[in-house]
Amino acid sequence: MFIGRSRGIPSSEITDERLYRAFMGRRGFLKTAAGFGAALSLGRWSDAHGDNTLAEGAFGRVTKSPLSTNEPATSFDDITGYNNYYEFSTDKEAPALLAKNFQARPWTVAVEGDVTTPGVYDVDELIKSFTLEERVYRLRCVEAWSMVIPWIGFPLRDLLQRIQPTSKARYVEFTAPHDPKRFPGQRKPVLQWPYREGLRLDEAMHPLTILAVGLYGKILPNQNGAPIRLVVPWKYGFKSIKAITAIRLVATQPTTTWAAYSPDEYGFYANVNPAVDHPRWSQERERRIGDFLKRKTLPFNGYADQVAGLYSGMDLSVNF
């Protein structure tokens, strides 16, 4: 039976369709496009996968994860065309263009500090040595917009267990490159380069925390932080540092880029928290990209059941 296409499918959906076809072969799918500005509902990514599939030859077997959300994923075009990546530009649509010719490979990741087995790894060797999973996570930007992104990656804890932090290690510090030739946004001193982020060791060891190397089954696009980035879904997006070159285990809380830039606006923890406003805007609500009306922001971005325990006894309005 031939099922006619619904009218007015925006071009943004067409790429998705091709993508879905690439993965799903002949299996059909149904989409609805409801009015201008309305939410577009995509088939569940994890459903689309069915069993474990070979993702366009990019990765080997990618397993589904029970930690994924069932919410419809944001379109590939929106995820790759609208994001913050100040190393390229402060404009959210510019990174897609400016990162086009960025060479994300060869790339090395240094593992150093208070670890038993420090070393410098080729990123592809590193990726090959871990079991990749698909994690469909909500992403909440501190600017009050959000997406649902089907990441491909592996738990950071897998890496940490392998390199064995010493008893001195309490925090993990991540560093991105400082190279204005490759990152045109770094020619302006908008932030203190290089970009630095950090997690407490227990946050880094949490099963939800991953190093992402792909999305929508593809190798991580340059503008999304290729070749390897952090994803911490219960924290504001800026914690999830892109293009990591160094992972350092340290004893004291590291200085992080946004907290250093404006400590009263961006904290070290940066847990998604509707009860703590950004000084200049409310964090109570967020606009899911593709939706018209804003929705309520959930504590810890909806991951409170899994992560609230990490912060028991802490005053989250002080440690924001």
Add this chain to the structure above:
Amino acid sequence: MDAAASAPRFAPRITHRLPFVVGCLPLLWLLIDAFTGGLGANPINRVIRSTGWWALALLVLTLGLAPAGRLLRWEGALVWRRACGLFSFFYACLHTAAYAGLDQALSIPDITADVIKRPHVTVGLLSFALMTPPAATSFGWAALRLGERRWQQVHQLVYPAAALGVVHYILSVKVDTGAPFVFAVILTALLALRLWYLLPTRNRRLPKSDEPSARSTTR
């Protein structure tokens, strides 16, 4: 009103309408984008930013047209100045409506809280409020009714409105204050120029006093 009944002016009709057409272009551009999916992933944000930018850019341009007309001895500057000012107010209305309607879903408690708590919203609203009296009295009969001196005073409000508009812009951006800074520099220069020219302009002819003539002849 004798002057109003004076000779019909056909030539200015085109020059009087051109600013209207040009002023509509940013809106047209937005509408085309809206219907072709060109507003990007966060269309509401785009509409708010774009209308706000045009409101401020046109306001600064309005202030720049007076000295430009004076320096270049270009009489048409006054026609453009009035259109720029009104279109600035028009885009400020769209900006405010987009914020209240699309961003805050017309929730009075949310908007009130925002206005009280967020300095950039407070300053923005204040700037908008200051633009309202000059916009409302931009028509010829208002100038006649108010009298030249009072009308001039009301229209001086565009200076604080523009200054607050720039402050609003600076407070609204997250990090990159480059664009607001450019506005701040231009505005400072224009204010300095204004102070410089303050005395000579005092006794000048009321800029909009010929407006009723243009209206009455087209009706």
